[in-house]
Amino acid sequence: MVFQTGCVTVKNITVLGSGVMGHGIAQVSATAGYNVVLRDIKQEFLDKAMEKIKWSLDKMVTKEKISKEEGDAIYSRITPIVDLSEAVKDAEMIIEVVPEIMDLKKQVYAELDKVAKPEVVFASNTSTLPITEIANTTSRPEKFIGIHFFNPPQLMKLVEIIPGEKTSQEITDMTQEFVKSVNKQAVLCRKDVPGFIINRLFIPMVHEACYLKDRTNATLEEIDSAVKFKLGFPMGIFELADFTGMDVIHKATVEMHLRDKKVINPHSTVEKMFDEKKLGQKSGEGYYKYSDDKYERVELSEDLAQKCNPIQLVANILNNAAWLISNGASDIEEIEKACKLGLGLRKPLFETAKEIGIKNIVEELNKLAKEHGEFYKPDPLLESMI
Numbered sequence: 001m002v003f004q005t006g007c008v009t010v011k012n013i014t015v016l017g018s019g020v021m022g023h024g025i026a027q028v029s030a031t032a033g034y035n036v037v038l039r040d041i042k043q044e045f046l047d048k049a050m051e052k053i054k055w056s057l058d059k060m061v062t063k064e065k066i067s068k069e070e071g072d073a074i075y076s077r078i079t080p081i082v083d084l085s086e087a088v089k090d091a092e093m094i095i096e097v098v099p100e101i102m103d104l105k106k107q108v109y110a111e112l113d114k115v116a117k118p119e120v121v122f123a124s125n126t127s128t129l130p131i132t133e134i135a136n137t138t139s140r141p142e143k144f145i146g147i148h149f150f151n152p153p154q155l156m157k158l159v160e161i162i163p164g165e166k167t168s169q170e171i172t173d174m175t176q177e178f179v180k181s182v183n184k185q186a187v188l189c190r191k192d193v194p195g196f197i198i199n200r201l202f203i204p205m206v207h208e209a210c211y212l213k214d215r216t217n218a219t220l221e222e223i224d225s226a227v228k229f230k231l232g233f234p235m236g237i238f239e240l241a242d243f244t245g246m247d248v249i250h251k252a253t254v255e256m257h258l259r260d261k262k263v264i265n266p267h268s269t270v271e272k273m274f275d276e277k278k279l280g281q282k283s284g285e286g287y288y289k290y291s292d293d294k295y296e297r298v299e300l301s302e303d304l305a306q307k308c309n310p311i312q313l314v315a316n317i318l319n320n321a322a323w324l325i326s327n328g329a330s331d332i333e334e335i336e337k338a339c340k341l342g343l344g345l346r347k348p349l350f351e352t353a354k355e356i357g358i359k360n361i362v363e364e365l366n367k368l369a370k371e372h373g374e375f376y377k378p379d380p381l382l383e384s385m386i
C-alpha cells in the first residue's frame, strides 16, 4: 500500500509500543498493505505482540474473513525491531503508542526527533494528553498530530484525529486519508481539548452515574438498564466502565480534570476502585463481579429500566457535547458519528435529548447546579436550543 496526499507519500509505518493498542494498530496497518515496523523496548514484549497478532489473524482465517495466504502475507509485513534508529529508518509515519505518561511520551519524542528524518510525520495515539504540548517538545510541531484509535483497534471503526495548534492542514488531510486507507472512519476533533470527543462524553458520564446512584438509590442494574434501553447504549454505563477498565478511566479522569475542571466532576468511587485494583473485567471485579476474564453480560431488562430516570446522565453528556460545539471543537453531525462508532450508540444523542425535551434537560442542569455547584451550569448553546 502506498498513498500520497500533497507531497506526503506513505508506505512504511513504524508503530512505537506493542502493548494493548500498538499491536492492534500494527495489524490493522499491515492488513491495509503497509510495511510495518513494530518497536518496543524489549524483544520479549515484541515476541508476545507478534504472537497476539498471529492468534488474531488465525482467528480471521478460521472465520473465513481472510484466506490463509492473506493472513501469512499480513503477518510477514510486520517486522519487530528493538533498536530505535533501525526501527524508524524507512518510516514516513510513526505512530506512537507508548504508555499514557506525559514525561515518558516527551522522553520518547526527544529520542525520536534525533533519529527520524525531518520529513517524518509523528502521530500520537494518546487518549487524553495535550497534543500541542507534546508537539512543541519536538522540532516538527507542524508534522505532529493526534490519531486516537479505540480498543480493540482491529474491531473499532472510529479514529479521532486531533490536530495540535501548529499542525499543518496538509498533515491533517494526510492523516484523514491514512485512516480511510486502513478501513476506519475518521472524526476530526478540530481543537486539542481535554478528552477530545469520546472521552469528554464518556468518562464524565461514568462519574455522573455514580452520583446518580448516590442521589437516587437506584441499583447498578437499574441505572445500566436505563442507559441501555432508554438511551440506546449497547450496554450499561457501569458495564462499559468495567469493560474499559478502571485504570484507563482513572488515568483519563486525572488528566482531563487537571486541564479542565469543567469537564468532569470526579466521584471518589473511581479512584477508590483503582486503588483497590478493582479494575473491571480484567481483574474479575469492578462495579460488577466476573467469574473469568471472558466478556460477560450483566442481566439488564426493560422492566429494570423503568425504575430509573436517567435525565441526569443525559444532561451531563449533552452539556459536554454542547461545550464541544460552543468551543468550535466539533459539531452535531461529527459528535453523532463519533458516538455511533466509538460508543456504539444506537440512537443519536440529540434525538434522545429532543425526546426528553431540551427545556427539561436545561431545567435539570439548573436544578443540579443549585444543589451541587457550578459544574452543572448549562452550556449557553443548550439554553439557546430550547
Ligand SMILES: NC(=O)c1ccc[n+]([C@@H]2O[C@H](COP(=O)([O-])OP(=O)(O)OC[C@H]3O[C@@H](n4cnc5c(N)ncnc54)[C@H](O)[C@@H]3O)[C@@H](O)[C@H]2O)c1
Binding pocket: 016, 017, 018, 019, 020, 021, 022, 039, 040, 041, 042, 045, 097, 098, 099, 100, 108, 125, 126, 127, 128, 148, 149, 150, 151, 248
Ligand atoms: N488501552 C486502551 O484502551 C487505549 C485506548 C485508546 C488509546 N490508548 C492509548 O494508547 C497508548 C498506549 O496504551 P496501551 O493501553 O496500548 O499501553 P500498554 O501499556 O499496553 O502498551 C505500551 C507499550 O509501550 C511500550 N513502551 C514503553 N516505552 C517505549 C518506548 N520508548 N518505545 C517503544 N515502546 C515503548 C511498553 O513496553 C508497552 O509494551 C496510551 O497513550 C493510551 O492512552 C489506550
